[in-house]
Amino acid sequence: MxxxxxxxxxxxxxxxxxxxxxxxxxxxxxxxxxxxxxxxxxxxxxxxxxxxxxxxxxxxxxxxxxxxxxxxxxxxxxxxxxxEEKAVNSNPVKKGYCLRLSRPLPKHLRDEQAQEIFKFIKSIRDRAIFRLMLRCGLRVEEVADLTLSAIDLKRGQILIFKGKGSKGRIVYFSKDTYDALIAYIKARKSLRTQGLFLVEKGTCKGKGISVRGIQKRIEYYSKKSRIKVSCHHLRHTMATQLLNAGADLEIIQDLLGHSKITTTQRYCKVSNLRVQREYHKAMEYVLQR
The missing domain is CATH 1.10.150.130 (Tyrosine recombinase, N-terminal domain)
Known part of the structure; x- marks a missing residue:
């Protein structure tokens, strides 16, 4: 064969x-x-x-x-x-054939770190991009694939047509994200390109920005602010903030587009503020008995 x-x-x-x-x-x-x-x-x-x-x-x-x-x-x-082809009788790559991986905890930004980074983001486009990641938990690929038709400003929601695993979902955006989107859409030149976020300089000007283009922008702001941050850190930050605010895991799972609840549960290990509140609440009860 x-x-x-x-x-x-x-x-x-x-x-x-x-x-x-x-x-x-x-x-x-x-x-x-x-x-x-x-x-x-x-x-x-x-x-x-x-x-x-x-x-x-x-x-x-x-x-x-x-x-x-x-x-x-x-x-x-x-x-x-x-x-499918019936060409072999068995699979030589057994399920147990894999190397053990370390499972580092998801990294997230403290509130003051996120605020500090946004001080350096002067570009209207970039502010909208990174607000979407920080407030909506979008993956960088999902941001790069966004179209104008996916944004519903009246309802305050975004339709992700094709997330990870080709799964669609609806996410919602906050007031500051709405303001950032409105500012960018008003400044965005009316072009036939349906992609929401466009390249602003160079030979690709006017075309949809790529995943690497977005990553390079966050690397630039990371260097400027001297705060280690990636696109995925912003997504992790959103999940951690929601947990600390008391949101249910199932809700966060839906918003992030996780297929398994175990993926979302990893954020519980870094959501120390919620654990801290529950601990002190329980201790108050114990001490009052």
């Missing part, structure tokens, strides 16, 4: 499943590297070959997360060969 043909067929299969472009690209890169390394027909690959491939990735000093992503890609490919 020709591995190149099978990978091309797998790529078409992923497209039919409506997988994100970035996901497909990463899968193809992983499979390309695996195809270059392996010197056997794909139907003859065994568990031992996969273990040897893991060792080769470790020798390259790749991060455990990167290695696990590679294994996920190969596992998915063999699932396709087994279930």
């Amino acid at each position: 020709d591995i190149t043909d099978s990978i091309i067929n797998y790529r078409r299969f992923l497209k039919r499943k409506n997988c994100a472009k970035g996901t497909i690209k990463n899968y193809m890169n992983s499979l390309k590297n695996f195809a270059i390394w392996i010197d056997l027909p794909i139907e003859e690959v065994t568990n031992q070959n996969i273990q040897a491939y893991i060792d080769s990735l470790l020798d390259k000093r790749l991060r455990p997360k990167t290695i696990n992503n590679n294994l996920d890609s190969i596992r998915g490919f063999y699932n396709y060969l087994q279930n």
Whole structure:
């Protein structure tokens, strides 16, 4: 069986499943590297070959997360060969084949840090972008994909057509985010481009801003303010602030677009203010008895 043909067929299969472009690209890169390394027909690959491939990735000093992503890609490919093409009898990449990852707590900004960063953001566009992340918990990809038609100013909500895993959801925005959006939309030149946030300088002026373009802006403000911050830090900050304000986990899960409640529960570990309030409340009761 020709591995190149099978990978091309797998790529078409992923497209039919409506997988994100970035996901497909990463899968193809992983499979390309695996195809270059392996010197056997794909139907003859065994568990031992996969273990040897893991060792080769470790020798390259790749991060455990990167290695696990590679294994996920190969596992998915063999699932396709087994279930769709009936080309192999079993999957050589067992579920237990992954490296243990550290699970650092989500990083978030203190209120005064967020205020300090916004002192350095003079651009009307950038203020709107980062307000959306801080108040709505949007992922950077979701901000880059926003269109004018997705913003409902009257209802104070935004329709995310295609979030992570191609899932849509509705999020709501605060008064300061509304003000930032209004200011930007009024200043935004009327162009045929439906993308909400546009490049303002250079050869790509007038086109939709990219994910990397947004990341570079937050890196710029991080350097200017001397506060370590990323786009995802703003999202984490929103989740932590909502928890501290007493919002239910299920509500935060819906707003962030988490498919599993366990992902949202990780914020409980950094939401110390809420724990502190509950502790003192309980202690008051104990001491009064």
